[in-house]
Amino acid sequence: MSRLTTLSIKQLSRKFDEKSICPKELTIKTFSRIKEDNKKLNVFTALTEDHAIRKAGESAMRINDGKKLPLDGILVSVKDNFCTKSVPTTCASKMLKNFTPTYNATVYDKLEKAGAILVGKTNLDEFGMGSGCIDSIFGSSKNFWSEDYNNPRICGGSSGGSATSVAAGFCMASLGSDTGGSTRNPASYCGVVGFKPTYGLLSRHGLIPLVNSMDVPGILTKSVDDCLQIFNTIAGPDKLDSTTIKKPFNPIELLKQIDFKNLKVGIPREYNCEGLTSEVLEAWTKMADFLEENGAQIHEISMPYTTSSIFVYSILNQCEVSSNFSRYDGIEYGHRADDETSTENLYAKTRAEGFNNVVKNRIFAGNYFLLRKNYDKYFLKALKVRRLVSDDFSKAFKNVDLLLTPTTLSDAPLLNEFVKNHNRDQCAVQDFCTCPANMAGIPSITIPVKLSSNKLPISLQLMGPNFSEQLLFSTAKFIEDSVDFLSNYHKM
């Protein structure tokens, strides 16, 4: 493992200033390593080498001219459900295999304008529907920490490619998306920081939607500092996304010192659920103890609607999917079947060929829930329960400042074990701890805290009320410093 890739963005940037590293050389070197390592990891749906080397040259020139942009020379990857101008954006689906957008997603656009360099688009479960990064037309991505690449661990999903690209040191940061945990779940399995912001702080313009009311762009990095730097670069109102917060965004600075005496941390007992491994439970308990030792008040609390969350998520997800996916008809773009006997037949065959079974199942179910006769019984009721889940958080945050929970119930499962379960059941287990935050729209961050007995990352999640990013990042940073998980990378 290259020493360089364990540097933070700030450290690397300083090396560019000092001219001890040249962005162009770094980019070329990184690509030669990507091409080698990616064979076993299968991280990318597309590599953008020519583009990256050209951009790195531009960065180098700006640095030489003393006109360096904040992220000049910083390599990033982007999940393949964000539109990238002139770079194919497939959502890992046959439906969009030939789709090349004419525009950039706002969050990627901001990265590019800040000097960041795209190395490639990362693998995902088709349209983000999964939690293993296995249901992709490009095949499954493999966990960087796998003991045996012939019997690999899953990297989690759906942003598995993004998490792996950061863990493997192919880039400094990756954009993922998080609808029910799709950023935090793979971050947890891959030993990287995964951040889901407050709904509305990051623009969704150009993020190909799964569930509009829950989707947020997510950020995956090696460290909390990097994560915050990326977040500060891309956050803020966007007139192209009406659901972004209108208020101008002020970059967040880490607190110099956390006022532990006045920090109340909630431990929701419902997260100690069936399937939680003893190792994760132990890590969780120890972290609570550690925070308490530092002066924080630890409160065990109850959030009774936690278990309903996954069912509500399932219904709302399928309803929005059935609606959002009506656009894929093969007329304007994307896959078009070879059947011109009638418009209806063309649609039917295009959609039958273009989507995998997971997508099709969700479309069917969603259309059923939205039928006039079922709307109240399913969709409306799900919205009401969603409100109850959200109320659980509002009530909790009256008494505590943050919640500490596991991110995933275990370390990364073996691929061949994981695929034995149906996609729906996979998600139900995998998203248990992450999905409630999407119901409520609140921010959440996952940080790796240790390696399991299998030498696989174990991570914990912090959640806070809306716009509590400063406290969230500061606390995550404190934990990161104390556990020193990054040293595990040095040892590899």
Add this chain to the structure above:
Amino acid sequence: MFGIIQLNLCKLFNRNLRIKTINNGHKTFSTKPKLKANVFKSVIGLEIHAQILSESKLFSGAKNTFASEINSCVGLLDAGIPGCLPVLNKRCVEAGVKTALALSCAINEVSMFDRKHYFYSDLPSGYQITQQRAPLAGKGSLIFPVITPANNSKPYYKAVRIHQIQLEQDSGKSLHDDELKISLIDLNRAGIPLMELVFEPDLEDGEEAAALVKELILIFNSIETCSCKMEEGALRVDANVSIHKEGEPLGVRTEIKNIGSVRGVAQAIAYEIERQKIVKIGGGVIINETRQWDAISKTTIPMRDKEVVQDYRYMPEPNLLPLHLNMNGNESDELVNVKSIQKSLPVLPQGLRDELINKYKLSETTAIIIVNDPVLHKYFQDIINSNQLRSPKLITNILINELLTTCNKNKTDLEKCPISAKQLGELIDMLESHELSLNLAKLVLQEMFHNQKSPQVIATENDWKQISDDKEIRKICEKVLGSESGQKMQQQYKAGKSKILLAIAGEIKNKTNNRINMAKVMDMLKELLK
């Protein structure tokens, strides 16, 4: 007076109809089936789609320009490109609010957008964004005049309730070539802002429906929220029609889609009512279906309909926040300000009619005719405003009777009439001062069609001025009376045949080429023959 007006009502409508005569080859409705159909009552409800007059589309920011090159006004959103989100065009909200206020609707402080799903090739997203659950505006009402051109019944006012007004996207256009088996799609129209106006079924026949549409067009023109160019599809009328016997529940309704002209509305509904009557009298059953008005054959024909009732699987649009309006008039916030729009409303057609009736003492019928045609109304305003002493009645008579006749004679639309209000005003002054008779005025009008000279000049040049000078009239009368035939007639008159006076007057009229003031001639003759 009333007789003249009615006669010219037909002229007025002929004029309006003239544009459409290409399609009016045969009339299906001249021979109505004489069945005992009068026991049926008909019930009509309209749904009207009005394209909002705006620079750009409802959600995409693409241009909203009619007749642009195919697929040249298409934003990414309009093409259903994934990842693009709708952004509400504030101007369209303002237009919607303005329209709702003009129709006395209750404005909803908060309204919401929904997705209505159906697959169609000119609907790239697979759903239309509309306002199903919480529309922009609710209950309203409109009172409008109904004049029926065909029969001579008295104009009357009708009230219709508005159920709701919602904002929504228009769809694109498909062109199907059945022979080549291809469909061509133009997305220029996709995403154009529409207001859907849903009316309660308060109307009774096609003429009322047409009058309602006519009134709406006048309102739209005055508030400038819709171009109302029906030939461009800017205003499209759907009519729900049912019939039932008095005392019985309402019948099954049919829906006539996309009627494209005001007269089409009247004709399509009249046809559909008759059709339903014939079906019912023949023992048949009306089925709930969608029909299409064929303006050429003048019939409604069933549309190839979906066999099952569509379930649109409505769902809230998750990418748009609820639409909040500023109701309290605070000027500080960014929301659309209902109070300031209310203040900016111009005088609406009913207000204009009231002004004509109350201020200018014109009859209701005259007021309706004048306001129904914005060009006439403008003439009236210009003529009366430049001289408040002019007789409103005389002005409207000249406008409605003479000006329209002259336009018709010259095969010119009133909109393109070259005669200025100034010329007309002077003509009216000459009539009032008896410098012109009505007959001479007609000649002057015809002449003004071709040159821009003032009526004074034209009358002088052509020697068309009325002879009103008493001395001159006496001279002419004496001359005629002194002639051979004149003396004969004098004798007959003195023998008690008083009607012969008219014959003498007629001779004088002929002798002077119809230029003499006949009222004065009659007085003079009576005096001379005393």
